[in-house]
Amino acid sequence: MEQMTIDGATIAWSDTGAGEPTLLIHAGVFGAWFQPVAPHVPGRVIRVLRAGYADGPPPTALVTMAEHAAHAAALLDALGTGPATVVGHSSSTLIVLELAKARPDLVRRMVLSEPPLIDPLLDPADVADVHRQVGAAIGAAMAATARGDRAAAYDAFMGAVCGPAHREVVAAVLGDDGLARAERESEFFFTNDYIDADYGKKIVAGGK
Numbered sequence: 001m002e003q004m005t006i007d008g009a010t011i012a013w014s015d016t017g018a019g020e021p022t023l024l025i026h027a028g029v030f031g032a033w034f035q036p037v038a039p040h041v042p043g044r045v046i047r048v049l050r051a052g053y054a055d056g057p058p059p060t061a062l063v064t065m066a067e068h069a070a071h072a073a074a075l076l077d078a079l080g081t082g083p084a085t086v087v088g089h090s091s092s093t094l095i096v097l098e099l100a101k102a103r104p105d106l107v108r109r110m111v112l113s114e115p116p117l118i119d120p121l122l123d124p125a126d127v128a129d130v131h132r133q134v135g136a137a138i139g140a141a142m143a144a145t146a147r148g149d150r151a152a153a154y155d156a157f158m159g160a161v162c163g164p165a166h167r168e169v170v171a172a173v174l175g176d177d178g179l180a181r182a183e184r185e186s187e188f189f190f191t192n193d194y195i196d197a198d199y200g201k202k203i204v205a206g207g208k
Helices: 065-079 092-102 124-146 150-162 166-191 197-202
Strands: 002-006 009-016 021-025 044-049 084-089 107-113
Touching: 002 065, 009 065, 021 065, 021 092, 044 065, 065 092, 084 092, 092 107, 124 150, 124 166, 150 166
Parallel strands: 021 044, 021 084, 084 107
Antiparallel strands: 002 009, 009 044
């Protein structure tokens, strides 16, 4: 993948195919969520690895959702794509919305897949259960992160949102190296994405 540094933050991307552009912005925890999907998307497909998930020096300061959106805008500007279909998954749906708000000229349409579990999207009758059930998992993940146990943090969160076979599924699709990288990248999620102050106001304890 190609790399670009924007305001001290490194992102990476691939750019394949031809035709109307689609930008894929991955969810939190790890960067390869769209890797199996990208080859099946028609037209020109740009898959980005966000700051904190790309190879290279990790960010030295908090990277907000708005800053991730600014990085996506800088990439589309650099590639000269014009307006694109922008696809977000889970937490990155917030990045897509930020991008559309800040740079509507770059967004032809939005596809928001599995938006995070923010209260306005939940049935009011389910809010307490979601907070209680998934909140326990993210609490365990954050506690594990605080004591430096990356594997336990990854398992606590992924087990709650993806089920008990999450390691087997990721390894089957991305390989053992991909699973190891996913676990390694998850540290950025727990120490950056999840503590973005604006993001924290929008998301309940269990979203990605």
